Amino acid sequence: xxxxxxxxxxxxxxxxxxxxxxxxxxxxxxxxxxxxxxxxxxxxxxxxxxxxxxxxxxxxxxxxxxxxxxxxxxxxxxxxxxxxxxxxxxxxxxxxxxxxxxxxxxxxxxxxxx
Amino acid sequence: xxxxxxxxxxxxxxxxxxxxxxxxxxxxxxxxxxxxxxxxxxxxxxxxxxxxxxxxxxxxxxxxxxxxxxxxxxxxxxxxxxxxxxxxxxxxxxxxxxxxxxxxxxxxxxx
Numbered sequence: 001x002x003x004x005x006x007x008x009x010x011x012x013x014x015x016x017x018x019x020x021x022x023x024x025x026x027x028x029x030x031x032x033x034x035x036x037x038x039x040x041x042x043x044x045x046x047x048x049x050x051x052x053x054x055x056x057x058x059x060x061x062x063x064x065x066x067x068x069x070x071x072x073x074x075x076x077x078x079x080x081x082x083x084x085x086x087x088x089x090x091x092x093x094x095x096x097x098x099x100x101x102x103x104x105x106x107x108x109x110x111x112x113x114x
Numbered sequence: 115x116x117x118x119x120x121x122x123x124x125x126x127x128x129x130x131x132x133x134x135x136x137x138x139x140x141x142x143x144x145x146x147x148x149x150x151x152x153x154x155x156x157x158x159x160x161x162x163x164x165x166x167x168x169x170x171x172x173x174x175x176x177x178x179x180x181x182x183x184x185x186x187x188x189x190x191x192x193x194x195x196x197x198x199x200x201x202x203x204x205x206x207x208x209x210x211x212x213x214x215x216x217x218x219x220x221x222x223x224x225x
Binding site for chain 2: 040055091102106107
Protein backbone atom coordinates (compact mmCIF):
# COMPACT_ATOMS: atom_id res chain seq x y z
CA UNK A 1 0.00 0.00 0.00
CA UNK A 2 0.89 3.63 -0.21
CA UNK A 3 1.20 4.14 3.53
CA UNK A 4 0.86 2.59 6.95
CA UNK A 5 -2.64 1.36 7.64
CA UNK A 6 -4.25 0.50 10.94
CA UNK A 7 -7.49 -1.21 11.85
CA UNK A 8 -9.90 -0.70 13.35
CA UNK A 9 -9.82 3.10 13.29
CA UNK A 10 -12.11 3.24 16.31
CA UNK A 11 -12.73 0.66 18.99
CA UNK A 12 -15.02 0.82 21.99
CA UNK A 13 -14.47 -1.90 24.55
CA UNK A 14 -16.09 -2.62 27.86
CA UNK A 15 -13.73 -2.75 30.80
CA UNK A 16 -12.29 -6.23 31.07
CA UNK A 17 -12.58 -7.11 27.39
CA UNK A 18 -9.60 -8.08 25.26
CA UNK A 19 -8.80 -6.07 22.11
CA UNK A 20 -6.49 -6.60 19.14
CA UNK A 21 -5.20 -3.71 17.06
CA UNK A 22 -3.67 -4.31 13.66
CA UNK A 23 -0.92 -2.47 11.81
CA UNK A 24 0.07 -2.94 8.17
CA UNK A 25 3.39 -1.16 7.63
CA UNK A 26 4.68 0.12 4.31
CA UNK A 27 5.70 -2.86 2.22
CA UNK A 28 9.35 -3.77 2.76
CA UNK A 29 9.81 -1.63 5.83
CA UNK A 30 12.06 -3.37 8.31
CA UNK A 31 11.30 -1.49 11.51
CA UNK A 32 7.90 -1.15 13.14
CA UNK A 33 6.97 0.86 16.22
CA UNK A 34 3.92 1.09 18.45
CA UNK A 35 3.10 4.25 20.40
CA UNK A 36 0.33 5.24 22.79
CA UNK A 37 -0.90 8.82 22.60
CA UNK A 38 -3.15 10.27 25.27
CA UNK A 39 -5.13 13.42 24.57
CA UNK A 40 -2.93 16.51 24.62
CA UNK A 41 0.30 14.56 24.94
CA UNK A 42 3.00 13.32 22.62
CA UNK A 43 3.24 9.70 21.50
CA UNK A 44 4.75 7.41 24.13
CA UNK A 45 6.92 4.53 22.93
CA UNK A 46 5.53 1.08 23.59
CA UNK A 47 7.58 -1.39 21.58
CA UNK A 48 9.82 -1.81 18.52
CA UNK A 49 10.34 -4.61 16.01
CA UNK A 50 13.06 -5.16 13.49
CA UNK A 51 11.60 -7.66 11.06
CA UNK A 52 9.98 -10.29 13.29
CA UNK A 53 12.25 -9.67 16.27
CA UNK A 54 10.89 -7.58 19.11
CA UNK A 55 14.00 -5.64 20.08
CA UNK A 56 12.55 -3.37 22.73
CA UNK A 57 9.34 -3.72 24.71
CA UNK A 58 10.34 -1.48 27.57
CA UNK A 59 7.43 0.88 27.02
CA UNK A 60 4.64 -1.67 27.41
CA UNK A 61 2.81 -0.45 30.53
CA UNK A 62 1.90 -3.84 31.95
CA UNK A 63 1.83 -7.53 31.18
CA UNK A 64 -1.70 -7.00 29.81
CA UNK A 65 -0.06 -5.55 26.70
CA UNK A 66 1.43 -7.88 24.14
CA UNK A 67 2.69 -7.24 20.60
CA UNK A 68 3.74 -9.58 17.84
CA UNK A 69 4.97 -9.46 14.26
CA UNK A 70 5.35 -13.13 13.38
CA UNK A 71 6.25 -12.80 9.70
CA UNK A 72 8.03 -9.49 9.84
CA UNK A 73 5.28 -7.49 8.19
CA UNK A 74 1.84 -7.10 9.81
CA UNK A 75 1.87 -6.48 13.55
CA UNK A 76 -0.81 -6.88 16.20
CA UNK A 77 -0.98 -5.11 19.54
CA UNK A 78 -3.15 -7.00 21.99
CA UNK A 79 -4.49 -5.59 25.22
CA UNK A 80 -6.00 -8.03 27.67
CA UNK A 81 -8.58 -7.15 30.33
CA UNK A 82 -8.79 -3.54 29.20
CA UNK A 83 -8.93 -0.80 31.80
CA UNK A 84 -10.20 2.77 31.49
CA UNK A 85 -6.64 4.10 31.60
CA UNK A 86 -5.95 2.20 28.38
CA UNK A 87 -8.18 4.67 26.51
CA UNK A 88 -5.89 6.44 24.03
CA UNK A 89 -4.89 6.56 20.38
CA UNK A 90 -2.53 3.75 19.45
CA UNK A 91 -0.17 4.74 16.65
CA UNK A 92 1.91 2.45 14.51
CA UNK A 93 4.93 3.68 12.53
CA UNK A 94 7.45 2.07 10.22
CA UNK A 95 10.85 2.91 8.76
CA UNK A 96 12.73 1.45 5.86
CA UNK A 97 15.98 0.62 7.60
CA UNK A 98 17.10 -0.19 11.12
CA UNK A 99 16.13 2.77 13.25
CA UNK A 100 15.80 4.77 10.11
CA UNK A 101 15.31 8.46 9.95
CA UNK A 102 11.79 9.39 9.08
CA UNK A 103 9.04 7.38 10.74
CA UNK A 104 5.89 6.96 8.68
CA UNK A 105 2.86 6.91 10.94
CA UNK A 106 -0.47 5.24 10.41
CA UNK A 107 -3.74 7.02 11.18
CA UNK A 108 -4.01 5.35 14.58
CA UNK A 109 -6.68 3.39 16.41
CA UNK A 110 -8.71 5.34 18.93
CA UNK A 111 -9.53 2.99 21.80
CA UNK A 112 -12.22 3.95 24.27
CA UNK A 113 -12.73 1.72 27.28
CA UNK A 114 -16.08 2.20 29.00
CA UNK B 115 15.95 8.22 30.30
CA UNK B 116 14.92 11.19 28.23
CA UNK B 117 13.28 14.47 29.25
CA UNK B 118 12.00 16.75 26.52
CA UNK B 119 10.53 20.20 27.08
CA UNK B 120 8.69 22.42 24.64
CA UNK B 121 6.15 25.19 25.14
CA UNK B 122 2.55 24.04 25.35
CA UNK B 123 1.00 26.69 23.13
CA UNK B 124 2.03 29.48 20.78
CA UNK B 125 0.08 31.95 18.66
CA UNK B 126 1.32 33.77 15.58
CA UNK B 127 -0.04 35.82 12.70
CA UNK B 128 -0.40 34.67 9.12
CA UNK B 129 2.68 35.64 7.10
CA UNK B 130 4.90 35.98 10.16
CA UNK B 131 7.81 33.86 11.42
CA UNK B 132 7.60 31.69 14.52
CA UNK B 133 10.28 29.75 16.41
CA UNK B 134 9.35 26.71 18.48
CA UNK B 135 12.00 25.69 20.98
CA UNK B 136 12.79 22.25 22.36
CA UNK B 137 15.24 21.39 25.11
CA UNK B 138 16.21 17.86 26.00
CA UNK B 139 18.12 16.00 28.68
CA UNK B 140 18.99 12.53 27.60
CA UNK B 141 21.15 9.60 28.56
CA UNK B 142 21.97 9.11 24.90
CA UNK B 143 21.45 10.92 21.61
CA UNK B 144 21.17 9.68 18.06
CA UNK B 145 19.25 12.42 16.32
CA UNK B 146 16.37 14.83 16.85
CA UNK B 147 13.16 14.92 14.84
CA UNK B 148 10.38 17.40 14.35
CA UNK B 149 6.91 16.20 13.39
CA UNK B 150 3.71 18.07 12.58
CA UNK B 151 0.41 16.69 13.82
CA UNK B 152 -2.95 18.13 12.86
CA UNK B 153 -5.80 17.44 15.25
CA UNK B 154 -7.08 13.89 14.89
CA UNK B 155 -4.38 12.93 12.41
CA UNK B 156 -1.08 11.05 12.49
CA UNK B 157 2.25 12.86 12.92
CA UNK B 158 4.07 13.66 9.69
CA UNK B 159 7.83 14.10 9.42
CA UNK B 160 9.26 17.60 9.07
CA UNK B 161 12.98 17.41 9.80
CA UNK B 162 15.86 15.43 11.23
CA UNK B 163 19.06 16.80 12.78
CA UNK B 164 21.94 14.69 13.99
CA UNK B 165 24.79 17.21 13.65
CA UNK B 166 24.92 20.75 15.02
CA UNK B 167 23.64 23.49 12.80
CA UNK B 168 20.72 24.56 10.69
CA UNK B 169 18.82 22.40 8.24
CA UNK B 170 16.59 24.30 5.84
CA UNK B 171 13.70 22.82 3.91
CA UNK B 172 11.45 25.30 2.19
CA UNK B 173 9.50 27.36 4.73
CA UNK B 174 10.68 25.16 7.58
CA UNK B 175 14.14 25.11 9.17
CA UNK B 176 15.44 23.19 12.16
CA UNK B 177 18.46 23.94 14.31
CA UNK B 178 20.37 21.72 16.71
CA UNK B 179 22.97 22.36 19.40
CA UNK B 180 24.00 19.07 20.99
CA UNK B 181 26.20 20.71 23.63
CA UNK B 182 23.25 22.77 24.85
CA UNK B 183 20.62 20.06 24.43
CA UNK B 184 18.60 22.51 22.36
CA UNK B 185 16.74 22.60 19.10
CA UNK B 186 14.29 24.90 17.43
CA UNK B 187 11.90 24.69 14.52
CA UNK B 188 11.52 27.87 12.50
CA UNK B 189 8.43 28.37 10.38
CA UNK B 190 8.45 31.23 7.88
CA UNK B 191 5.64 32.87 5.92
CA UNK B 192 3.06 31.28 8.16
CA UNK B 193 -0.12 29.99 6.61
CA UNK B 194 -3.41 29.15 8.27
CA UNK B 195 -2.82 25.46 7.48
CA UNK B 196 0.28 25.56 9.70
CA UNK B 197 -2.02 25.56 12.73
CA UNK B 198 -1.14 22.21 14.29
CA UNK B 199 0.83 20.56 17.05
CA UNK B 200 4.61 20.38 16.56
CA UNK B 201 6.35 17.47 18.21
CA UNK B 202 10.02 17.31 19.11
CA UNK B 203 11.42 13.77 19.40
CA UNK B 204 14.86 12.49 20.40
CA UNK B 205 16.17 9.14 19.24
CA UNK B 206 17.88 7.13 21.94
CA UNK B 207 21.60 6.78 21.45
CA UNK B 208 21.72 3.26 22.81
CA UNK B 209 18.73 1.98 20.90
CA UNK B 210 18.47 3.50 17.48
CA UNK B 211 14.92 2.30 17.17
CA UNK B 212 13.44 4.15 20.10
CA UNK B 213 12.35 7.79 19.98
CA UNK B 214 11.03 9.80 22.90
CA UNK B 215 8.53 12.52 22.05
CA UNK B 216 7.78 15.78 23.79
CA UNK B 217 4.15 16.67 24.49
CA UNK B 218 4.03 18.99 21.51
CA UNK B 219 3.52 22.70 20.96
CA UNK B 220 0.09 23.70 19.70
CA UNK B 221 0.53 26.52 17.21
CA UNK B 222 -2.43 28.67 16.30
CA UNK B 223 -2.05 30.90 13.24
CA UNK B 224 -4.42 33.87 13.19
CA UNK B 225 -5.33 35.99 10.17
